[in-house]
Amino acid sequence: xxxxxxxxxxxxxxxxxxxxxxxxxxxxxxxxxxxxxxxxxxxxxxxxxxxxxxxxxxxxxxxxxxxxxxxxxxxxxxxxxxxxxxxxxxxxxxxxxxxxxxxxxxxxxxxxxxxxxxxxxxxxxxxxxxxxxxxxxxxxxxxxxxxxxxxxxxxxxxxxxxxxxxxxxxxxxxxxxxxxxxxxxxxxxxxxxxxxxxxxxxxxxxxxxxxxxxxxxxxxxxxxxxxxxxxxxxxxxxxxxxxxxxxxxxxxxxxxxxxxxxxxxxxxxxxxxxxxxxxxxxxxxxxxxxxxxxxxxxxxxxxxxxxxxxxxxxxxxxxxxxxxxxxxxxxxxxxxxxxxxxxxxxxxxxxxxxxxxxxxxxxxxxxxxxxxxxxxxxxxxxxxxxxxxxxxxxxxxxxxxxxxxxxxxxxxxxxxxxxxxxxxxxxxxxxxxxxxxxxxxxxxxxxxxxxxxxxxxxxxxxxxxxxxxxxxxxxxxxxxxxxxxxxxxxxxxxxxxxxxxxxxxxxxxxxxxxxxx
Numbered sequence: 001x002x003x004x005x006x007x008x009x010x011x012x013x014x015x016x017x018x019x020x021x022x023x024x025x026x027x028x029x030x031x032x033x034x035x036x037x038x039x040x041x042x043x044x045x046x047x048x049x050x051x052x053x054x055x056x057x058x059x060x061x062x063x064x065x066x067x068x069x070x071x072x073x074x075x076x077x078x079x080x081x082x083x084x085x086x087x088x089x090x091x092x093x094x095x096x097x098x099x100x101x102x103x104x105x106x107x108x109x110x111x112x113x114x115x116x117x118x119x120x121x122x123x124x125x126x127x128x129x130x131x132x133x134x135x136x137x138x139x140x141x142x143x144x145x146x147x148x149x150x151x152x153x154x155x156x157x158x159x160x161x162x163x164x165x166x167x168x169x170x171x172x173x174x175x176x177x178x179x180x181x182x183x184x185x186x187x188x189x190x191x192x193x194x195x196x197x198x199x200x201x202x203x204x205x206x207x208x209x210x211x212x213x214x215x216x217x218x219x220x221x222x223x224x225x226x227x228x229x230x231x232x233x234x235x236x237x238x239x240x241x242x243x244x245x246x247x248x249x250x251x252x253x254x255x256x257x258x259x260x261x262x263x264x265x266x267x268x269x270x271x272x273x274x275x276x277x278x279x280x281x282x283x284x285x286x287x288x289x290x291x292x293x294x295x296x297x298x299x300x301x302x303x304x305x306x307x308x309x310x311x312x313x314x315x316x317x318x319x320x321x322x323x324x325x326x327x328x329x330x331x332x333x334x335x336x337x338x339x340x341x342x343x344x345x346x347x348x349x350x351x352x353x354x355x356x357x358x359x360x361x362x363x364x365x366x367x368x369x370x371x372x373x374x375x376x377x378x379x380x381x382x383x384x385x386x387x388x389x390x391x392x393x394x395x396x397x398x399x400x401x402x403x404x405x406x407x408x409x410x411x412x413x414x415x416x417x418x419x420x421x422x423x424x425x426x427x428x429x430x431x432x433x434x435x436x437x438x439x440x441x442x443x444x445x446x447x448x449x450x451x452x453x454x455x456x457x458x459x460x461x462x463x464x465x466x467x468x469x470x471x472x473x474x475x476x477x478x479x480x481x482x483x484x485x486x487x488x489x490x491x492x493x494x495x496x497x498x499x500x501x502x503x504x505x506x507x508x509x510x511x512x513x514x515x516x517x
Contacts, residue, residue, distance in 0.1 A: 032196035036204070039078035039197075042068060043114075044090050050107055051097040061110060062117055069121035073186045076118055078197045080179065080494070083111035084486045085205055085293060088285040092228035104231045111486060112171045119178045122185055131189040136510025140184050140446070140500060144177045147442040150435045151177075151393070158392030158431065165401075166394035169431070172484035173393060173439075176493040180446065183497025188504040195304070202297040202309065208283040209294070209316045216278065228285060280320045289485035291322035292472075295329045296491055299468055303336070303460040324479045331355070332468035339463045344455040348448075351467055355474045362478055370412035373423055373478040378416040380426020390433025396420045397427040398480050424476035424483035443473050443489070450496050453503045462499055469496060 042064045050057025069076045091107045098104045125131045151173055158166035186192060212219045220226060282290030294317040302310035317326060331354065339347035366374025380396075396419040397403075403421060411417045420426035428436035447469040454462035469492050476482040476489075483489045503509035 028196050032200045035072075035075050035078050035197040036082065036200045038068075038072070038075045039082040040086065042075075042079045043083045043087055043110075046110060047087070047090050047094060047107055050103075050110070051094055054103065054106055057107075057110070058113065061113055065114055065117045066121050069118050070125070073190055074192050074194065074197065077183070077186070077192070077194055077494075077498075078201065080111075080115060080118065080182075081198065081201055081491065083114050084284065084491065085201065086208075086283050087111050088228070089208070089223050089283040092223045092225060092285065095224055095227040095231060098231065101231060109171065112175060115175055115178050115182070119182055122182050126185050126189075131185060133185075134188060134504055134510065136504045137184065137188045137501070140449075140497075140504075141181065143442050143445060144181050144184075147439045148174060148177050150432065150438055154390060154432045154435065155393045157390075158394035161392050162394030165399065166392065168399055169393045169397065172486075173428070175486060176443070176483070176490045179490050179494040180497040183494045184501040184504075187498045187501030189501075191505070192498075192502075194498060198300065199306070199309070202301065202313070205283065205293065205297060206309075206312055206316065209280060209290070209320075210312075212280055212282065213316070213319055225285075232285075280316075282320075284487055286481075286485060286487075287320065288322050288324070288479065288481040289487040291317060291320040291325040292328070292481070292485060293487040293491065294320055295325035295468070296487070296495075298329055299332060299464050300461070300495075302333075303464040324475045324482060327358070328468050328471045328475060331358075331471040332464050335467040336460065336464045339454070339467075340460075344451055344463075347463075347467075348451060351470060355471060359474055359477055366478070367415065370408075371478075372408060372411075372417075372421075373480075375408075375411045375415065375417045376420050376422035376480070377426040377477055379418070380420035380423055380429045382416055383420060384429040384433065388433050390429070390431055390435060393431050396430045397484075398422065422480050423478060424480050426477075427480060428476075428483070440473065440476075443493070444470065446493065446496055446500070447473065449509075450499060453500060453509060456508055457503075465492065465495055465499070468492060 042061075045064065046057045046061035049060040065076070065079070068079060087110060088108060091104070094107070095104065098107070122131070126133060151170070155166055155170045158169065279287045280290060281287050282293065284290055284293065294313055298310055298313040298317055301307075301313060314329075317329065331351070335347050335351040335354075338350055363374055363377070365371070367378070383391075383396075398421050400419065400421070402419070406417055406421065420430040425436070425440070428439065432439065447466050450462060450469065451466035453459075454466055472482055472489055472492055481488055500509065
């Protein structure tokens with residue numbers, strides 16, 4: 001790893017941010033409220049239009065997102081976050097006007113369409129010279145463009161072999177890098193302040209999570225949740241999913257809520273405690289993704305000094321009972337303490353050591369207890385050895401139509417699943433072969449550059465998210481959602497892009513006082 005040499009001349013404010021007292025509190029609150037209201041409007045209106053006709057929905061989306069990207073980049077950032085977090089709740093409320101499963105899936109893809117339209121608009125503005133570029137920005141763009149180019153090559157291969165499955169998988173794999181590029185370009189060019197709007201979005205998320213936890217039945221009625229889940233999973237007479245659950249677990253689901261019930265942290269390690277949890281799915285309607293989002297806002301509020309908000313998010317994160325996001329939050333916190341006490345070099349070394357121990361012990365323990373995530377990773381490693389060039393985007397993974405045919409007892413007996421599932425790294429190796437290491441390497445390099453920025457700024461949020469991003473990358477060994485769920489790696493990469501872009505704009509990156517050798 002390259003050495004980092006940084007000269008630090010006195011205490012620094014977070015790169016690209018202004019102190020909270022620069023604007024009156026009321027003005028800041030009104031601006032945040034207007035930004036988030038506009039963002040929710042942009043998310044909701046195209047979905048309503050889609051209920052009339054899909055072409056009208058897409059035209060409405062483009063007609064709203066393009067001017068937003070040109071005229072109000074701050075609202076664009078809020079729109080992307082609101083789309084990932086709240087879109088599926090809006091879709092759920094509109095399911096009464098959805099005629100087919102294909103139309104339902106189309107509506108759930110609108111957040112990705114938003115990202116694509118935003119990326120194309122920002123990229124065209126940058127290439128036309130309307131967003132000023134700086135030399136320090138180019139390494140970030142070159143690295144992320146190279147990774148996207150590799151993904152594009154394997155997408156073309158996958159599309160030829162698997163058709164629309166490749167498109168669905170492309171959405172999951174490309175989104176983190178597209179979001180990073182949008183963020184790093186905008187924040188390198190403009191003095192944007194996302195904090196107040198993200199804080200308000202977080203409060204809305206917190207309200208939805210608490211409402212779901214405290215008033216589950218009312219929440220399902222209000223959001224039309226039963227219809228949403230029926231369209232998501234299909235009726236039991238067609239899928240026989242509940243019958244399969246009875247055969248494999250002995251648990252009989254008497255209704256929708258019974259399918260949400262899990263043991264503590266959904267792990268056999270805690271099965272002896274006999275603690276049952278009613279899984280939270282959040283306004284995004286995806287449990288693991290929701291938990292990663294809670295971890296994101298726990299970090300965002302805690303390391304900006306919003307202690308009460310952070311405590312509320314942390315409580316909800318524990319109640320969400322997903323072990324991966326909890327580990328990301330804890331590992332980031334411990335390494336941040338070491339960073340403050342002993343400096344970035346020692347903190348990075350210890351963080352990487354702990355992550356290595358976590359990865360190795362997780363694999364060993366997972367093999368002993370037959371953990372599904374580790375069995376999927378083993379399949380990925382075995383298939384990589386057999387074909388190190390990869391099979392194209394769209395092969396394997398939890399979205400495979402063959403996923404429901406996996407016999408988990410047989411997989412535990414042989415020590416691997418028939419094809420890679422439940423592991424981001426395993427699936428990437430299966431799809432992209434040796435090129436997967438280049439994509440993961442770009443994620444890791446971005447996290448390292450963010451830590452270098454934190455060493456210069458001494459900003460708690462920079463350091464915490466650098467360590468969190470590293471932990472999330474390693475978590476991809478054991479969770480497919482870690483890389484592929486929209487509210488996991490994608491929003492962490494988006495915030496990393498904001499921080500690094502702001503660092504470029506203010507000279508904290510690329511200035512004479514900051515050098516990376």
